[in-house]
Amino acid sequence: MALLEVRDLRLSFGGLKVLHDISFSVEKGVINSLIGPNGAGKTSLFNCLTGFYKPKGGSIHLGGRPIAGLPPHRITALGLARTFQNIRLFKEMTVLENAMSGQHCRSRHGIVSAILHLPAQRREEEAIRAAGMHWLDFVGIEQHAHRRAGGLSYGDQRRLELARALASAPELILLDEPAAGLNEREKLDLVHLIRRIRDETGITVLLIEHDMGLVMQVSEKIVVFDYGQKIADGPPEIVRADPRVIEAYLGTEE
Amino acid sequence: MIDEVRTMPAAVQPQLMRWSVVLPGLAALACALVLPQFANAYVTEVATTALLYIVLCLGLNIVVGYAGLLDLGYAAFFAVGAYTSGILTAEFGFNFWLTIPVAMATACVAGIIIGAPTLRLRSDYLAIVTLGFGEIVRIIARNLDITGGASGLVGIERPEIFGFKLMQVQHFYYAFLVLALLTAFVCLSIERSRMGRAWFYVRYDEDAAAGIGINRVTAKLQAYMMGAVIASVAGCLYAAKMTAISPESFTFNQSLLILLGVVLGGMGRIPGVVLGAILVALLPEVLRGAGTYRPLVTAVALLAIMLFRPNGLWPDKRV
Ligand SMILES: Nc1ncnc2c1ncn2[C@@H]1O[C@H](COP(=O)(O)OP(=O)(O)OP(=O)(O)O)[C@@H](O)[C@H]1O
Ligand SMILES: [Mg+2]
Numbered sequence: 001m002a003l004l005e006v007r008d009l010r011l012s013f014g015g016l017k018v019l020h021d022i023s024f025s026v027e028k029g030v031i032n033s034l035i036g037p038n039g040a041g042k043t044s045l046f047n048c049l050t051g052f053y054k055p056k057g058g059s060i061h062l063g064g065r066p067i068a069g070l071p072p073h074r075i076t077a078l079g080l081a082r083t084f085q086n087i088r089l090f091k092e093m094t095v096l097e098n099a100m101s102g103q104h105c106r107s108r109h110g111i112v113s114a115i116l117h118l119p120a121q122r123r124e125e126e127a128i129r130a131a132g133m134h135w136l137d138f139v140g141i142e143q144h145a146h147r148r149a150g151g152l153s154y155g156d157q158r159r160l161e162l163a164r165a166l167a168s169a170p171e172l173i174l175l176d177e178p179a180a181g182l183n184e185r186e187k188l189d190l191v192h193l194i195r196r197i198r199d200e201t202g203i204t205v206l207l208i209e210h211d212m213g214l215v216m217q218v219s220e221k222i223v224v225f226d227y228g229q230k231i232a233d234g235p236p237e238i239v240r241a242d243p244r245v246i247e248a249y250l251g252t253e254e
Numbered sequence: 255m256i257d258e259v260r261t262m263p264a265a266v267q268p269q270l271m272r273w274s275v276v277l278p279g280l281a282a283l284a285c286a287l288v289l290p291q292f293a294n295a296y297v298t299e300v301a302t303t304a305l306l307y308i309v310l311c312l313g314l315n316i317v318v319g320y321a322g323l324l325d326l327g328y329a330a331f332f333a334v335g336a337y338t339s340g341i342l343t344a345e346f347g348f349n350f351w352l353t354i355p356v357a358m359a360t361a362c363v364a365g366i367i368i369g370a371p372t373l374r375l376r377s378d379y380l381a382i383v384t385l386g387f388g389e390i391v392r393i394i395a396r397n398l399d400i401t402g403g404a405s406g407l408v409g410i411e412r413p414e415i416f417g418f419k420l421m422q423v424q425h426f427y428y429a430f431l432v433l434a435l436l437t438a439f440v441c442l443s444i445e446r447s448r449m450g451r452a453w454f455y456v457r458y459d460e461d462a463a464a465g466i467g468i469n470r471v472t473a474k475l476q477a478y479m480m481g482a483v484i485a486s487v488a489g490c491l492y493a494a495k496m497t498a499i500s501p502e503s504f505t506f507n508q509s510l511l512i513l514l515g516v517v518l519g520g521m522g523r524i525p526g527v528v529l530g531a532i533l534v535a536l537l538p539e540v541l542r543g544a545g546t547y548r549p550l551v552t553a554v555a556l557l558a559i560m561l562f563r564p565n566g567l568w569p570d571k572r573v
Binding site: 050051052071072073076077081082084088089090091092093097100101102104105106107109110111114115117121124125128164165168 | 439440443444446447448449450451452454455458459461462463464465466467468469470476480
């Protein structure tokens, strides 16, 4: 059984059809990419998967459970985390507090135990902090833990968003253009980091990316969108040679 | 480094709980403890009012400063507490201390009734609904027999503790001081906990918060209810101190004053809110000499603060 199973997914805004009967699946432990020209509907698909948009039809199953139409926080709790195309950090809070936010859905204690300073609550707080530090360390920005998140360099903000998503202990992580705005050196680090996510934590990755070099380098499977339709999917060598993909990218290639 | 944050909760940066924070706090506490020994009844009375506003502003700060919700009818929960306690002691002979949990529960229920449907909508709706709620509570209090109508409720029992009856202004001063310290402790504890951080996440970016697994509706509702509970406890003690309450103590103006205290000092952090609350309580007294120019002076002072310190006099460094 695939980790993520999307069947005949449809989405429209008023008369505008954004996704037409999209079907594809994501196997556990595989690095997947979703590519397509601007406006193809990639981010919209992510928004459907994570509960920000309500699809008009079709089904989404995560680990065999139907998740289409659930609110975002429930979907995150079921093991699907994401980053945003335009970085959405809690800029006014510290880097560590940002990373700790991912642990919210993995912890329990509420207001009353916090007021009473129950030992179990103190232990849980420690665990949340430790998890936050662990993921900051994993993405390589633990030295900035107590700085304001908004003051980080652009590349480090992208890493922090990744750490925050990883801290929610997902099965599948969706990355929306993680390399956008990064220089060549940072892109290399990112490729390395994405591989480590899969190899060291077993978390499955699905990423949207425009940089074809990076996509071909890192992905084991590619799904291609054009005008809200899936026009191809498969291993990089096959997708690269597909005439429909070449056509869709003609003139839009960098 | 400019980006170094110096005002983080201690759970995040325990090493930052420096003497520079603790010492002035202890000094202020010491002054507060001995004040009634040196001050006359008038000063003690004003100081008691300041302590009441500290409690109310800290409570509203949870709603406005932590969770970022605009509540324009906060005095309604203050009224719920005062009337619940007043009615139970004056009409049904309840022990004052037993009325506190009842008032808290009533405020919780009222909070859910108002909050649960509205907090699902965009934040602006809450401002309008809470404004309406504040007026409804006041109008109900004006028109029911059990609340004493427009002339109010009289004959509220004075509380006893270990056989000692709270009577004089000094007694209530200390009672409010204890309540203010308790409230500050509660706020600090929550601020540095999982739920407190969730409120800040929701305040700074609702969508990102939902995306990392926070139920924004429950988070907001909890903040709203927590604020309601604190106001209701303040209401209980207020009713006991006054022994008579009337709907005019719980007007829209009262809600605005509390909100002013929160915004004036710098919403979000406790020291700023305490400062704002004290100013709100003192302003009418200080400006007594200004006579008929008082509203003008107040307005100019407020405008000046908003122009030159838009984040409050003692702002949250995070804003
Ligand atoms: N909330 C919305 N309301 C109306 N139209 C929308 C909305 N979200 C997306 N769309 C439309 O859906 C289409 C697909 O947009 P989407 O952002 O998913 O594209 P994308 O593939 O992510 O593009 P890019 O590579 O530029 O990020 C666009 O035509 C866009 O205008
Ligand atoms: Mg996009």
